[in-house]
Every structure is written in structure tokens, then in C-alpha cells.
Amino acid sequence: MKKAVLTQTLVAAAVLAISGTVMAGGDVDAGKAKAAVCGACHGATGHGNPAFPDPMNPGKTKAVPALAGQNAGYLAKQMEDFKSGARKDLLMTGQALGLSDADIANLAAYYATAAGADGGSVDAGLAAKGKSLYQGGDMARGVTACMACHGPDAAGNDSAGWPGLTGQLADYTTAQLNAFGSGARYNDPNRMMQDVASRLTDGDISAVTAYIQSMDGVVASAPVAATTAPEAPAPEAPVVAETVAAPAAAAKEAAPAPAAAPASAATGGAALFQAGCFACHGPMAPALNAPQIGVKDNWAPRLEKAGGRDGLVASAIAGVAGTAMAPKGGTALSDAEIGAVIDHIIAQAGL
CATH class of the missing domain: 1.10.760.10 (Cytochrome c-like domain)
Known part of the structure; x- marks a missing residue:
């Protein structure tokens, strides 16, 4: 941690x-x-x-x-x-x-x-799969991205009461995801974790846990053919100890593919909102004192105060001091993707 x-x-x-x-x-x-x-x-x-x-x-x-x-x-x-x-x-x-x-x-x-512990040693391929789920979720299965609540660095959000995840024991993380998924643990606000965890397979849980461990730990290189020449890890790969060189294949697998530009507010914006913004602006919004998707009265005054669509985009990019709204909502979205999300929000509010 x-x-x-x-x-x-x-x-x-x-x-x-x-x-x-x-x-x-x-x-x-x-x-x-x-x-x-x-x-x-x-x-x-x-x-x-x-x-x-x-x-x-x-x-x-x-x-x-x-x-x-x-x-x-x-x-x-x-x-x-x-x-x-x-x-x-x-x-x-x-x-x-x-x-x-x-x-x-x-x-x-x-x-x-108190000073937190370092993460453990994990398999690069497994961590890469976990990174994809952690950062982007799985819209086909209704799995919201973990970083929507826990942040891109998994530090959580203290003002919202969401935990940091790095430095935690892997077996404990796995046990809690299973407990939420089965309903054995149910003290999460609005069943948020129960809903997400119930959609995860055992493989998903292992992968997400591995990625979280890799943030403060060592990513072990997966075996590759002898003809594969090693090279430096891709910039966006999980943290690797300086003494460990990841082979090209592992580095390419760990590095996320460039985010595709949203085709429109109705497609790209909707998917981006679901992955990165739903946790705060979905059903949980009233409890967090945040504006809720689809509620015109929540967004009309904000749109007017911001001076229109571009002002609201600028506000989302900068974040709102004193609230749980971090810059870009704590996501890694580009400015253009934030714009697509705002277009989706405005459309859903009927504005």
C-alpha cells in the first residue's frame, strides 16, 4: 500500500x-x-x-x-x-x-x-487479464470497472468510504470477493460489491487479485519460446522490479490497447459512463450527494452553472474540490472520452 x-x-x-x-x-x-x-x-x-x-x-x-x-x-x-x-x-x-x-x-x-506492505509476485499474463477487468470492466456481463470506485491506483476514496486495495493479502482479497459474490458478506452500500462480485468467475477473481498485487509487487515473466528476444516492459504494464525484465510477449499482453475513440455519445459515451462513472452517478448517487444519471433536475442547474456542455466537460476533467468527484472521476479517460460521457449524461437527462 x-x-x-x-x-x-x-x-x-x-x-x-x-x-x-x-x-x-x-x-x-x-x-x-x-x-x-x-x-x-x-x-x-x-x-x-x-x-x-x-x-x-x-x-x-x-x-x-x-x-x-x-x-x-x-x-x-x-x-x-x-x-x-x-x-x-x-x-x-x-x-x-x-x-x-x-x-x-x-x-x-x-x-x-501506518506504512503498508508491498504486493506479491504474480504472473504477468494473469495480471494483464486482471488489469483489463479492473480498468474497463466487462460491459457484456454487466461488470463495472473496479477503478470506478477504487481509483486507477487502487487507493480507494476515503471521503466516499471506499477501501484501498493495494498491500492487501491476496487470499483475503479473493475471500472477500467470493463472500460478496455468494451473499455471505453484505455490508456494502446499495449491494454494489455484491452485484459486481456475483458476476465474476473464479478466473476473474484470480486475475483481478493478481493485478492488484502487481501494483506494489513483482510481475513474474511468463515462459516464452527461446527465440523470443526480451525487451523493456511497455510503459503502461504493471509495475515490474528493476531487476526483472519482462519478455516482449508478456509486455505486450500487459500493456492495454489504446482506447478507441467513442463513435458517438449513444455508444462510446454510454459504455464509458458504465465502466467509470456508474458507481457514483448510478443508484448510489443520492447517498453520495452526487447527481444521478437520467435525473434532469440533478443536471439542469449544473449545466447552467457551468455555462453549457463545454463547461461541464471542463468541470468533470478538473474535478470538484471538497467532494468525492476527483479529476476525471478518478478514471484514466482522455479529455475526448470525458466529453463523450458528458454528452451521454446530457442526453439521458433530456437536456
Whole structure:
């Protein structure tokens, strides 16, 4: 989570007004002292435990999550959910019941400032498949792009309560996607994660997990024929350690194909909106105080205030300070693609 920690810190400085050791209403020093108990399961450094004895399945183990570098708002919500019963876990419910509101805020503040762990070593081909799903989703199956909520660097969005994903144990990420997909975990707002995860195959989950791991880890080169000459990784390939050279075939597979220019607002704009903007401007919009697709009263005043279509495009590109609307909505869309999305939004609003 090292990259994620930097991003989270910058966002927190602008949104949460950090002062001294107090962050998001919590005291970092008090949280550090309280975290001594948490370290028994989550590790002294907060980097998790990949093989913790499972109390519900004697003789088996499970991955206990990394907490270091995670968004404070997300951590606080999870502890509150364990305490209320909205999220089920025998050990965590018992621990959370003994926490006061101040304890929760302090622990969340401490872990949000702790240094996260590096990712693991993953297969380049698998990571490339995961990158495609993470960044673009799969419109044919109704799978929204992961980065629509978690951001292109998987740092999450603290103001919206969405978690960072890098630095997390691979087995834990896999377990949670399976839990959301099966309905065993259901404390996600408006069933957003349940809806996405239920559409993922086991292969999809493995690929997305591998890509997330590759962001802070090492991408291992896939075997290639002896006649294949190695070359430097493509610029957009997942992060590769300086000492590891990816063969040309792996580099080409890892690099995303250039985004096609949208044919029209009705085709390209709609697909781009679904992949990168739906998470905030779809059914979840009212809860996030964001304008919702298809609601004219949400968009008409914004269009007028921006001075028309081009002004609204400029606003989307720049982002809206003090809200969850990051520049370009946290996506990697080009300016032209943002324009196509805005054309789609305007058309859907009947403007």
C-alpha cells in the first residue's frame, strides 16, 4: 500500500484537515496504543496474517487482513459494522463490542497512517487479464470497472468510504470477493460489491487479485519460446522490479490497447459512463450527494452553472474540490472520452 498511502495522505490533507496526531476525528497515538491488542491477529505492523487458525473450521487457516495504510473512513465503518452485527465475524464481533466510538476513530486514524506492505509476485499474463477487468470492466456481463470506485491506483476514496486495495493479502482479497459474490458478506452500500462480485468467475477473481498485487509487487515473466528476444516492459504494464525484465510477449499482453475513440455519445459515451462513472452517478448517487444519471433536475442547474456542455466537460476533467468527484472521476479517460460521457449524461437527462 505504499503508493496508496501517499495518495490517501494527500486526499486526507485536503478533505479531513489533519492536525498534529489527530486524523479524521481520531488520535493516532491513542490508536497506536490500542492497536497492541489487534496485533495478535493482524500482526504487529498491521500487515495481516495469511495463515491464521480459523476458529470456525478447526485444523484450517484463513487470511486475516492487512490494516496498515487503509482508509480511515472505511476502517471505522467496518469496526462499526462488526459491532452492530451488520458484518459477521465471530472474533471481530467480540473485539468490536468492547470498542468505544473514540477507540474506533483512534484505531482507524492510526492504521491509516501506518506504512503498508508491498504486493506479491504474480504472473504477468494473469495480471494483464486482471488489469483489463479492473480498468474497463466487462460491459457484456454487466461488470463495472473496479477503478470506478477504487481509483486507477487502487487507493480507494476515503471521503466516499471506499477501501484501498493495494498491500492487501491476496487470499483475503479473493475471500472477500467470493463472500460478496455468494451473499455471505453484505455490508456494502446499495449491494454494489455484491452485484459486481456475483458476476465474476473464479478466473476473474484470480486475475483481478493478481493485478492488484502487481501494483506494489513483482510481475513474474511468463515462459516464452527461446527465440523470443526480451525487451523493456511497455510503459503502461504493471509495475515490474528493476531487476526483472519482462519478455516482449508478456509486455505486450500487459500493456492495454489504446482506447478507441467513442463513435458517438449513444455508444462510446454510454459504455464509458458504465465502466467509470456508474458507481457514483448510478443508484448510489443520492447517498453520495452526487447527481444521478437520467435525473434532469440533478443536471439542469449544473449545466447552467457551468455555462453549457463545454463547461461541464471542463468541470468533470478538473474535478470538484471538497467532494468525492476527483479529476476525471478518478478514471484514466482522455479529455475526448470525458466529453463523450458528458454528452451521454446530457442526453439521458433530456437536456
